[in-house]
Amino acid sequence: MLRNGAMAWYHKVPAPKLPPEARKSRMEGLWIKCDGCSEIIYKQDVEKNLEVCPRCDEHFPLPVRRRLDLVLDPGTFDECDLGLETTDPLEFSDSKKYKDRVKASARASGENEAFVSGLGRLAGREVSIGAFHYGFMGGSMGSVVGEKVTRVFERATERRIPAIVFSASGGARMQEAIFSLMQMAKSAAALARFRRVRQPYISVLLDPTTGGVSASFAFLGDIILAEPKALIGFAGPRVIEQTIRQKLPEGFQRSEFLLQHGMIDAIVPRRELRDRLSQILGLLG
Amino acid sequence: MSTYALEFEKPLLELEQKLAELKRSAATGTALEPGDTLDSEIRRLEKRCAKLQQEIFAELSRWQVVQLSRHPNRPYTLDYVQRIFTDWIELHGDRAFADDPALVGGFARLDGEPVMVLGQQKGRSTKENILRSFGMPRPEGYRKALRLMKLAERFDRPVIAFIDTPGAYPGIDAEERGQSEAIAVCLEEMAGLEVPIISVVIGEGGSGGALAIGVCNRLLMLQYSWYSVISPESCAAILYRDSSKGEKAAEALRLTARDAYEMGIVEELIEESPGGAHRDPAVTAQNLGLALRRHLRELRDLGPKGLVDDRYAKFRKLGPVTEPRPEPASPLRRETD
Numbered sequence: 001m002l003r004n005g006a007m008a009w010y011h012k013v014p015a016p017k018l019p020p021e022a023r024k025s026r027m028e029g030l031w032i033k034c035d036g037c038s039e040i041i042y043k044q045d046v047e048k049n050l051e052v053c054p055r056c057d058e059h060f061p062l063p064v065r066r067r068l069d070l071v072l073d074p075g076t077f078d079e080c081d082l083g084l085e086t087t088d089p090l091e092f093s094d095s096k097k098y099k100d101r102v103k104a105s106a107r108a109s110g111e112n113e114a115f116v117s118g119l120g121r122l123a124g125r126e127v128s129i130g131a132f133h134y135g136f137m138g139g140s141m142g143s144v145v146g147e148k149v150t151r152v153f154e155r156a157t158e159r160r161i162p163a164i165v166f167s168a169s170g171g172a173r174m175q176e177a178i179f180s181l182m183q184m185a186k187s188a189a190a191l192a193r194f195r196r197v198r199q200p201y202i203s204v205l206l207d208p209t210t211g212g213v214s215a216s217f218a219f220l221g222d223i224i225l226a227e228p229k230a231l232i233g234f235a236g237p238r239v240i241e242q243t244i245r246q247k248l249p250e251g252f253q254r255s256e257f258l259l260q261h262g263m264i265d266a267i268v269p270r271r272e273l274r275d276r277l278s279q280i281l282g283l284l285g
Numbered sequence: 286m287s288t289y290a291l292e293f294e295k296p297l298l299e300l301e302q303k304l305a306e307l308k309r310s311a312a313t314g315t316a317l318e319p320g321d322t323l324d325s326e327i328r329r330l331e332k333r334c335a336k337l338q339q340e341i342f343a344e345l346s347r348w349q350v351v352q353l354s355r356h357p358n359r360p361y362t363l364d365y366v367q368r369i370f371t372d373w374i375e376l377h378g379d380r381a382f383a384d385d386p387a388l389v390g391g392f393a394r395l396d397g398e399p400v401m402v403l404g405q406q407k408g409r410s411t412k413e414n415i416l417r418s419f420g421m422p423r424p425e426g427y428r429k430a431l432r433l434m435k436l437a438e439r440f441d442r443p444v445i446a447f448i449d450t451p452g453a454y455p456g457i458d459a460e461e462r463g464q465s466e467a468i469a470v471c472l473e474e475m476a477g478l479e480v481p482i483i484s485v486v487i488g489e490g491g492s493g494g495a496l497a498i499g500v501c502n503r504l505l506m507l508q509y510s511w512y513s514v515i516s517p518e519s520c521a522a523i524l525y526r527d528s529s530k531g532e533k534a535a536e537a538l539r540l541t542a543r544d545a546y547e548m549g550i551v552e553e554l555i556e557e558s559p560g561g562a563h564r565d566p567a568v569t570a571q572n573l574g575l576a577l578r579r580h581l582r583e584l585r586d587l588g589p590k591g592l593v594d595d596r597y598a599k600f601r602k603l604g605p606v607t608e609p610r611p612e613p614a615s616p617l618r619r620e621t622d
Contacts, residue, residue: 083609089548090539094524143604150601172492172514174523177538178550181514182603184493185500188472189600195477212514214465215453215493220473234464234493235455239519243455253460263463 034058036229050270059207059227059270064116064133067166071274072129076121081151084113084144090177098175101137109135114169115145117152122164123278125285128156131166132206132213139169141213142176146183149217153190156199162281163194163201167218170236171211184216191220200284202277205232205255205264223280224264226255227273232264289357293349297337297560304330338560345509348532350541351517353509354488358563360570361420362389362404362447365487368570369577370395370402376436378429382462385426387418387454388498390433392442396578401437403430403498404447404487420489421454424467427497431471434478443481443581446498451516453494468497475500476596479589483580485555485573486510486542487562502587502596503580504550506542507569508557512550513540550603552580 032043036058046053050070051060062070068077092098106112114137117130130152132139141149149165156163172180194201203221205214207230215234218224226232233253241248251257258264268276290298307330311323345353353359366373370393378384390403405422408414422430430446437444453464475482475498484501490512506512513520517531520538545551555573558565587595 081608085607087605087607089605090537092537094537143606146604147606174515174520174538176604177514177540178512178545178548179604181492181496181512182550182600184496185472185476186600186603188469189476189500189597192473192476193597212493215468215497216472217469219463219466219469232465233460234453234468235460239455240457240460244457248457252457261461261463263466 052270057228057269059229061134061168061207062270063135064111064131064166067131068116068120068129070270071164071277072120072122072127073124077118077129078120079116079118080155081117081148084147086142086144086176088175089143089179090175092175092177094175101175105135105137109133111136113144113148114139114141115148117148119155119159122274122281125278125281126159126161127164127281128152128159128161129164132168134168134206134208137173139167139213140171140173140180141169141183142173142180143183145173146180146186149183149187150190153187153194153201153217156201157190157194157197160197160199162199162285164204164277165201165217165221166204166206167209167213168206169209169211169213169218171213181212184212187217188220191217200281202280204268204273204277205230207231210234210236219263222284225266225268225273225276226258226264228255228267228269230255232258291349291352291356293341293345293352294560297334297341300330300334300337304334342560346532347511347535347539347541347544348517350509351489351511351531351535353561353563354511356561356563357409359488360562360566361409362402362406362449362487364566365447365570365573366393366402368567369574370400371397372399373402376433379425379432381425381428383423383425385423385429386416387420387450388422388426388430390430392437395445395574395581398581399440399442400581401433401442401444402447403433403444405450405494405498407449407488418454420450421452422450422494422497423454423456423459424462424464427453427464427467427471430498431467431474434471434475434482438478438480441480443483443584444478445577446482446484446501448484448486448490448495448499448512449488450491450494451489452491453497468493471497472500476600477593478596479593481581481584481587481592482596483577483584485577486512487573489516491516500596500600502584502592502599503552505553505555505573505576505580506545506551507555507562507573508542509561510542511535511540512542512545513538 030043031040034053037056039055051062088099111133114133200222202223203218205226209218209232255267373393375391389406393402405420407420408417434444482501483503484499486506517535518528520534521530522528542554546554558568562569
């Protein structure tokens with residue numbers, strides 16, 4: 001009865017077509033139903049709280065620009081590598097042409113690729129920084145993303161400054177086939193060069209980080225941090241379930257599971273992220 | 286050796302069987318017809334076999350190449366080790382958790398010169414395939430590979446890596462022990478290894494699990510092998526929501542050795558014996574051995590730093606993108622252009 005009463009409080013509108021970014025929070029006008037605690041919460045409260053549920057601390061996706069604002073000193077972000085575009089080397093097409101898919105994703109997500117890169121300051125220290133935008137084709141890594149990630153490490157090498165990458169990706173982008181795979185090697189090779197300048201590389205794993213991104217630079221951080229309950233792994237849970245034909249254990253491939261198995265350094269809630277990054281840079285830089 | 290035949294091989298194999306029978310009759314003299322007629326019939330059939338083989342293999346579809354790469358009689362890593370190298374000693378274990386039979390490695394000699402050889406290893410029987418996880422390594426397999434490559438570097442021995450895997454093992458235990466990290470570390474460490482690295486895709490080059498031993502100076506591929514970001518079946522499951530549409534996905538992914546060569550990913554294609562490597566492993570191994578020797582000779586002159594730079598240059602340029610002309614206002618663009 002109480003539930004019904006509560007239902008009458010707000011007007012149910014059909015859910016708009018949302019980018020995958022918003023898939024975790026079912027938006028109904030001004031209200032959101034939290035996937036963590038199933039509570040109906042006021043959307044503005046969540047926004048103000050860095051897209052974290054004020055009741056249960058569930059972390060919803062944070063748009064890439066807000067992510068950069070969160071950790072960098074105000075007004076210091078200088079975006080680089082603007083306007084890089086895929087050449088669609090395979091002229092790939094499934095139900096839709098790849099080029100059209102890219103355009104549609106750009107329109108829907110407001111970003112023109114799945115990765116934003118540049119230079120900025122974190123607590124006064126210059127850093128080479130990059131972050132995935134999961135809303136753009138599931139944060140998949142094609143040649144543009146691979147090139148941008150590589151340049152994050154190259155700029156950090158040239159300037160002898162720390163590198164920070166936030167990963168949120170389903171992995172390599174199928175539509176660029178073998179070229180996508182090669183981005184794993186390319187970025188890892190750039191990282192190998194970066195090590196010589198002895199500056200820290202901090203990798204922050206967000207929900208989700210899987211496949212070719214997880215199996216390359218994301219797991220090569222000097223320090224690897226993760227947000228709470230992020231899905232992190234090589235193979236996706238569905239692929240594993242199909243292979244072994246059993247249900248996966250509760251909490252499998254979540255940040256807490258990885259911490260327990262010794263795969264990451266620490267889990268950092270979003271509100272502490274900036275301070276933790278600053279602390280690590282202070283200790284290593 | 287089993288008599289397994291792919292659908293498109295069958296007409297050829299039937300014809301060859303007829304030929305073999307005819308030859309047997311000729312040899313035992315049980316034929317009713319006079320010998321000279323039999324001889325001409327044999328010659329005629331031999332010609333037809335050669336022609337049919339040529340016809341079938343001239344226009345293979347990408348899916349047929351995938352099938353050949355998975356042929357149960359196809360030579361695997363240890364078959365090439367036996368045929369190309371001498372003085373082989375297999376080395377086991379990652380020194381941390383276990384030995385992974387899905388990835389084998391050890392020292393051997395190529396024309397007397399000591400080299401490190403490693404690669405994914407599939408099983409010939411069901412029992413062996415279960416032991417070797419169908420050539421899908423777990424983290425300990427990649428950590429063994431890394432250990433062996435570092436060992437090779439310390440003793441200044443070139444590394445030869447045979448790639449033949451549908452992909453890294455997707456399972457609970459592999460995830461628990463850090464499959465991603467194991468592969469990632471291989472990529473970075475290979476990029477910086479100060480000895481020559483030659484990788485050869487001998488069958489299946491499935492995704493990150495293949496690339497983990499593929500950050501090389503020279504990438505070679507056997508004629509009927511494939512290399513892809515994702516297996517055609519998995520790609521089909523995602524794109525067409527139907528894993529049985531692998532044939533369609535194989536076309537879309539352009540995953541064959543020939544495709545990879547045309548896209549500039551591969552330095553050389555190695556010709557297999559007519560009809561595929563499984564028809565004559567000795568000929569295929571001989572072709573591969575010759576190529577390996579030639580590339581090793583060329584790489585030797587580069588020196589430790591030159592090898593690392595050569596590898597960097599090879600991978601740095603992969604991934605075609607367009608970029609607008611640099612704006613004069615941005616100082617950074619000037620540096621990178």
